[in-house]
Amino acid sequence: KQEVTQIPAALSVPEGENLVLNCSFTDSAIYNLQWFRQDPGKGLTSLLLIQSSQREQTSGRLNASLDKSSGRSTLYIAASQPGDSATYLCAVANAGGTSYGKLTFGQGTILTVHP
Amino acid sequence: NAGVTQTPKFRILKIGQSMTLQCTQDMNHNYMYWYRQDPGMGLKLIYYSVGAGITDKGEVPNGYNVSRSTTEDFPLRLELAAPSQTSVYFCASSYAGLNSPLHFGNGTRLTVT
Numbered sequence: 231k232q233e234v235t236q237i238p239a240a241l242s243v244p245e246g247e248n249l250v251l252n253c254s255f256t257d258s259a260i261y262n263l264q265w266f267r268q269d270p271g272k273g274l275t276s277l278l279l280i281q282s283s284q285r286e287q288t289s290g291r292l293n294a295s296l297d298k299s300s301g302r303s304t305l306y307i308a309a310s311q312p313g314d315s316a317t318y319l320c321a322v323a324n325a326g327g328t329s330y331g332k333l334t335f336g337q338g339t340i341l342t343v344h345p
Numbered sequence: 346n347a348g349v350t351q352t353p354k355f356r357i358l359k360i361g362q363s364m365t366l367q368c369t370q371d372m373n374h375n376y377m378y379w380y381r382q383d384p385g386m387g388l389k390l391i392y393y394s395v396g397a398g399i400t401d402k403g404e405v406p407n408g409y410n411v412s413r414s415t416t417e418d419f420p421l422r423l424e425l426a427a428p429s430q431t432s433v434y435f436c437a438s439s440y441a442g443l444n445s446p447l448h449f450g451n452g453t454r455l456t457v458t
Contacts, residue, residue, distance in 0.1 A: 234387070262443065262444075264446065264447070266447075271451070271452075272451050272452070273435055273437075273449030273450050273451045273452055274388075274435070274437075274449040276446035276447055276448070279445070319388075321388075323443040332390055332403065332404070333388075333390065333443065333447075334387075335387040335388040336387060337385060337386070337387045338387075
């Protein structure tokens with residue numbers, strides 16, 4: 231059974247700092263991995279989707295990497311801003327077997343960027 | 346750009362009552378999903394649909410039912426509500442299943458007492 235873990239559970243940084251959020255998964259047979267952002271009381275917003283054949287994806291100040299063999303992904307946020315404060319979740323689409331195509335979510339990292 | 350719209354935003358039910366959570370999307374997506382989010386537990390898939398008339402169970406379907414009569418709408422029915430169904434419910438859609446990003450609604454916060 232796929233398990234997804236996100237470390238740290240919470241992170242507080244000063245504005246302007248570069249930071250890395252971590253996501254690990256136990257079963258490397260994945261279809262793809264998505265990073266989401268969730269603001270309080272809101273739904274999830276997809277930030278980046280990395281296919282299993284890709285190593286990284288970039289969008290603006292965000293860069294996500296994927297190392298499927300080691301079961302790890304990182305989300306790098308450059309020059310953080312207070313508006314980046316949110317919960318960040320990663321989700322893995324499992325390939326093969328009875329769980330094909332279903333997403334397994336991590337529990338999220340709560341990020342606070344203070345001015 | 347409405348995207349995925351969920352109603353109601355909040356609801357309190359008594360044990361044994363029933364209700365329908367509404368979800369509609371205006372992006373012409375074939376794939377639609379229902380998730381529940383419990384504190385510290387991550388999101389769990391309840392039901393999903395790959396197109397009108399086709400639905401399938403997710404990880405935690407017990408106590409719920411769905412229907413998909415149109416591409417736009419994917420309502421979730423709770424029969425005989427139980428305290429264990431207290432949660433935040435999210436509807437999501439995508440253009441090409443898990444090959445494309447998921448678009449989420451803002452959720453329905455349900456309390457069963």
